[in-house]
Amino acid sequence: MFHWLEKNPFFFAVGVFLVIAFAGVIEILPSFAEASRPVVGLKPYTVLELAGKNIYKNENCITCHSQLIRPFKSETDRYGQVSLSGEYAYDRPFLWGSRRIGPDLHRVGNYRSTDWHENHMMDPKSVVPQSIMPAYPYMFTKMADIDTAYAEALTVKKVFATPYDAPNGTKLGTLEESRAAALEEAKVIAADMKNKEVKDAVARGEIPQIVALIAYLNRLK
């Protein structure tokens, strides 16, 4: 048999391919099956949260903040439960980050509140004296881009079958509907804020960047 293989290099190559491919398949397939499932109860981002996530990406928060809690007691004591792969199922892209110049933010919604973020984004040193984080006062006057966030949500709904508009899930609807829903969410957040310009803007029907960003940060749980 092996003499026959030695005389027929084509079939020898096919045999080698089959053996290596089999080994690869049994190693790789199980991790695919495991990784692609969202955790129970995970809902896709609302349009306002997505707009906040876009600001997070835009401002390169990922350069200094990670979103991945590793399984060490020192980390779970400070940041909360270990991160699971299924929690990132609707993150496109996920924002794990690789540096921690600032703290991890994967569960920041559990231990910081809207009013804290408001103080902190306006002037980080006013709440954390040793902070080296820059201030972001322009987020209180620049408006968030809700339409782009809607386009993104609609794209992932159509292309990747992200379960928007599922029963008990995140509602997406038409552009007008989602603009209205984002404004409703923004009103709830603005009610907990003190900045007058932000409150006025939301009352006028506009959504400042800070509101979208806080919506996103509060969602990180």
Place this chain on the structure above:
Amino acid sequence: MNSLMVKALAFSATLMIATVVIVKYMNIDLSDPVNIITLLGAAAVAFLTFGVSAKYINQMKTDKSTGELADESWDGIGEYKNELPAGWAYSFLGTIIWGVWYWLAGYPLNAFSQIGQYNEEVKAYNTKFEAAFANPDQATLKAMGESVFLVQCAPCHGETGDGMSGKAHDFTSRISKDQVLAVIKNGSNQLGYPMGAMPPMLAQGADAEAIAAYVAGGMQGTAPAAFATCAGCHGADGKGNNGAAPNIAGYDETLISNVLTHGKKGAIGVMPSFKTRLTPVQEKALATYIQTIKG
């Protein structure tokens, strides 16, 4: 033993002598076992390299080929039908058996798990923690409370606990006038006390102002008449009737523990729940520390 073997041995001996000379010259400390092991390793490498190559070079020079040739002839080069060397064959067989065991039992039953290792780490730490702090004294509790406060509370309440000019609750006094007025106006049912919900608008106008001034002032002097409404639940001394209602005269363990468990939305903003983030001993320590914060 032929001339080649003699040359090889002589060469390895030269190498070893050179090594020893270098060791002497560089004053290397031979009482350190690592250096001894390194030296012995160098000697073994020299000896094996020249010994083994000498053996095979010798064999190439003197061996005569015998045995049966295989059928194939590759451009005139033949191949002997040799048996596999026994050591090679048995290790190959052993690897196959080990492979089957590892695939079916070895890996699935003994696989390393990150989360498993994490759980073991946490369990070991908790056992150690409980043993070390089974009966902590006041000084230990205060020190532990301070370190917990600096990590978990200071980002909002400030390192001194003063609430950073109104950004969070101020621990240097029990409660501010604005906070009292807000609670009287909105009522409260957040902290899970046995007394249950406090209805909104139990006092109004000047009465509410008088109560707020009295409570915020640390309950000094005579209580305003309207305070009788409050005393019904919070007690005449404001201490909350032994945990039935919140203590409004000072901080106690029940109050700290309830706020940590339920979180609070008040006149200043929202405090998230810290449920399961602290152990009971840490909560007690935090209460001990907060009681010592004074303006």
